[in-house]
Amino acid sequence: MLFKSPKQFGFVFILVLFFSGCMSTKQLTKIVKSKIESGIPETKFYNTSYLTLKMDSLAESDSLVNVKKGKSFFIPAVIFWVWKNSMSCEIKNQYFANVFAGILQETAVEFQLQKHLGDKRIEISLEKVPSRFVYSNSGNVIYGLVFYTYNFSETVYPDGQTLSMSYRIMKDNIELKKEKYIYNFESPYRNFKVSSSQFVEMYLEQLQLDFENKSSEFIERIIEEL
Numbered sequence: 001m002l003f004k005s006p007k008q009f010g011f012v013f014i015l016v017l018f019f020s021g022c023m024s025t026k027q028l029t030k031i032v033k034s035k036i037e038s039g040i041p042e043t044k045f046y047n048t049s050y051l052t053l054k055m056d057s058l059a060e061s062d063s064l065v066n067v068k069k070g071k072s073f074f075i076p077a078v079i080f081w082v083w084k085n086s087m088s089c090e091i092k093n094q095y096f097a098n099v100f101a102g103i104l105q106e107t108a109v110e111f112q113l114q115k116h117l118g119d120k121r122i123e124i125s126l127e128k129v130p131s132r133f134v135y136s137n138s139g140n141v142i143y144g145l146v147f148y149t150y151n152f153s154e155t156v157y158p159d160g161q162t163l164s165m166s167y168r169i170m171k172d173n174i175e176l177k178k179e180k181y182i183y184n185f186e187s188p189y190r191n192f193k194v195s196s197s198q199f200v201e202m203y204l205e206q207l208q209l210d211f212e213n214k215s216s217e218f219i220e221r222i223i224e225e226l
Contacts, residue, residue, distance in 0.1 A: 023137060028200065031201065032067070036065065036204070050120075050121045051121065053104060053124050053125075054124070054126070055125075058126060061094075065089065065090070067088070068087065070085075070087050081141045082140045085138070086135065087135045089132065090132045096129035100129075107220060108219075113223060121169075121170050122169050123167065124165060125166045126164075129162075130163060132158075132161060133157065133158055133203075133207075134157045134158075134159050135155075136153075136156070138153050138155075139153055153191075154190070154191035154199060155189065156189040156200070158186055158187070162185070163211065164183075165180070166179065166181070177225075185210060189206060
């Protein structure tokens with residue numbers, strides 16, 4: 001692309017400054033916390049006479065959201081600018097546990113789980129949830145006397161995001177059956193022409209939707225195998 005005036009160069013320079021430093025750990029924490037707090041469900045139940053949900057394997061945390069600065073750099077040079085900013089974010093496991101508990105209760109009622117179990121009971125253990133992700137903002141600008149090219153990228157990457165759960169069916173304290181289900185959330189989520197705050201909010205909405213869908217699938221699979 002050609003420079004037509006000094007104003008055009010100034011515009012590109014402003015874009016570089018904007019895109020290379022538009023998100024801080026404080027801002028990301030605020031966005032995630034606000035989104036999670038506004039949509040966090042209340043715990044429906046953990047124990048009934050025929051169903052128990054265990055979460056002993058999930059680490060406890062005092063903070064709803066924990067954001068840490070990752071690898072970052074900014075290189076301003078004569079003919080190019082290159083930058084990358086990254087932050088890791090961890091959401092409290094209890095958030096996902098509450099979502100899962102709500103889905104479990106709704107599904108148990110819908111499919112009449114108690115009727116299928118009869119005199120048996122089921123124990124479900126929620127072992128891992130997709131609570132961590134990495135936010136990354138990177139790009140470059142290459143310019144000469146009469147031209148410039150640029151590339152901007154804003155992406156969220158899953159960071160060991162796994163939904164892991166197991167169950168066992170009991171009768172009179174005797175284990176009749178057990179099985180484990182695991183799903184890895186591996187697809188990155190990229191920004192396409194929305195603000196950084198909107199992008200993070202959209203990602204969190206998609207993460208919750210994916211978690212809900214996979215949780216429902218696993219729970220329904222258990223009921224089908226009874």
